Amino acid sequence: MAPRRVVVVVFPGIQSLDAIGPIEVFSTASREAGQPLYATEVVATTAGSIRTSSAVSIGVDHRLRDVRGPFDTLLVAGGDGTIDAMQDATLVDGVRRLAGHARRVASVCSGAFILAEAGLLDGRRATTHWSVCAALAARYPSITVDPDPIFVRDGNVSTSAGVTAGMDLALALVEEDHGRDLALRVARRLVLFLRRPGNQSQFSAHLAAQVADRDTLRDLQHWIAEHPDADLSVAAMADRVGMSERNFARCFRDEIGTTPARYVETVRLEVARRLLEETEESIVNVARRSGFGTAETMRRVFLRALHTGPSEYRRRFQAPAA
Numbered sequence: 001m002a003p004r005r006v007v008v009v010v011f012p013g014i015q016s017l018d019a020i021g022p023i024e025v026f027s028t029a030s031r032e033a034g035q036p037l038y039a040t041e042v043v044a045t046t047a048g049s050i051r052t053s054s055a056v057s058i059g060v061d062h063r064l065r066d067v068r069g070p071f072d073t074l075l076v077a078g079g080d081g082t083i084d085a086m087q088d089a090t091l092v093d094g095v096r097r098l099a100g101h102a103r104r105v106a107s108v109c110s111g112a113f114i115l116a117e118a119g120l121l122d123g124r125r126a127t128t129h130w131s132v133c134a135a136l137a138a139r140y141p142s143i144t145v146d147p148d149p150i151f152v153r154d155g156n157v158s159t160s161a162g163v164t165a166g167m168d169l170a171l172a173l174v175e176e177d178h179g180r181d182l183a184l185r186v187a188r189r190l191v192l193f194l195r196r197p198g199n200q201s202q203f204s205a206h207l208a209a210q211v212a213d214r215d216t217l218r219d220l221q222h223w224i225a226e227h228p229d230a231d232l233s234v235a236a237m238a239d240r241v242g243m244s245e246r247n248f249a250r251c252f253r254d255e256i257g258t259t260p261a262r263y264v265e266t267v268r269l270e271v272a273r274r275l276l277e278e279t280e281e282s283i284v285n286v287a288r289r290s291g292f293g294t295a296e297t298m299r300r301v302f303l304r305a306l307h308t309g310p311s312e313y314r315r316r317f318q319a320p321a322a
Contacts, residue, residue: 003030003039004177005071007102009095009114010044010060011088013081016052017163018108022075025170025186029178032185037178043067045090053080064094069101073173078109078128078162086117096120106158106173108166115159116140124154129162167192212255216241221256224264228271228291232264268292269305276314283310 006026010019019042026038041061044050049057076095085091096118099105107115112128113136115121125144128136133147146152151160151169160169171192175183186192212218220241224232237260238248252260272290275281283295287310292298295310302310 001035001037003036004073006038006040006073006075007067007071007098008040008042009064009074009076009091009098009111010042010050010058011077011081011085011091012050013053013079013084014050014058014077015079015109015163016054016056016058018077018079018111018166019058019075021164021167022108022170024190025167025174028186028189029174029182032189033178033182038072041067045088045094064091064098067094067098069098070103071098071101072103074098074102074105076105076107076111076114077166078107078111078113082110082113086113092117104156104158104173106160106169108160108169109162112136112159113139115157116143120157121159124157125152126154126157126159127152127161128159212252214251214255216243217252217255221263224267228264228268229289230291232260232291234260264291265301265305269301272298272302272310273313273317276310277317286310 006023008019008023023040023042026040030037042058043062043064044060045064047060047063049059051057074095092114095114099115099118099120105115105120107128109129110132112121112126113132116126116136116139121140122142125146126136127133127146127149130147133145136143137145149161150165151158151172153172158169158173160166167190171183171187174186212221220237223240224230224237230236234245234249237252238245241248243251249260252263256263258266268291272286272292275286275289279286281289283298287293287295287298290298292301299309302308302313306313308316
């Protein structure tokens with residue numbers, strides 16, 4: 001069986017792991033199978049090498065203009081250099097051309113912006129790193145941007161969140177191509193979780209709330225984090241900062257970018273996650289200590305926010321030392 005040809009597009013300023021991570025997954029699959037299942041090629045607009053955001057240089061196998069199809073997978077990396085790359089017509093046109101010769105197309109992190117600029121995400125659902133999801137949605141209104149999943153697959157086009165999510169996506173592609181057993185062996189070899197489903201939440205997205213400028217609200221944020229099991233109703237928090245409920249709710253949303261109730265739920269979710277990961281406490285105690293009150297309330301929040309229940313979350317993510 002001929003190896004599946006994987007073309008990885010890079011540019012100056014990429015996040016090195018956005019390219020190297022998936023390449024390692026594909027190359028490990030070949031090693032584990034004892035035969036060349038994948039043949040990866042690194043391509044850029046220029047020959048030689050490109051410098052990543054971490055100052056590591058990556059060798060370029062071919063120039064974009066010299067690559068000919070057909071091939072199996074086109075993968076576009078992301079990183080700090082994405083903004084400049086979006087302005088590079090040679091790169092964008094090259095990605096658009098290569099996509100027409102690929103069985104499937106994928107991106108890692110902000111590489112989604114390159115796909116979008118090439119028109120490859122029009123009318124599709126997509127994701128990217130949580131910190132730039134809003135920018136992707138604003139710049140390309142024809143794309144349905146979902147900021148929560150670690151990767152999204154829409155037809156033959158896949159997009160993924162930052163860094164390690166690209167490896168999760170690559171594992172999913174290996175499983176699709178060669179079955180779960182090989183994907184499991186690859187995950188074990190690389191000490192990866194097999195396999196975070198695409199709808200697993202980008203957990204760090206829930207820590208993206210702003211820090212308030214007003215001292216009283218900033219102090220309240222710290223107090224909430226330290227006392228998640230306290231009475232954190234709007235009335236109680238407004239009383240704590242000496243404001244009316246209506247004025248408190250308005251000021252909180254203006255300065256922090258979310259409602260008081262949503263912010264409290266986010267903090268409690270983070271506390272519950274940490275307790276599930278780091279302790280052996282019962283689900284009931286975790287619900288109480290994190291401020292959810294009951295296990296059922298906590299379960300509903302987990303399912304809505306993380307697409308998995310507390311028990312399953314603990315099974316997947318609890319540290320061995322716990």
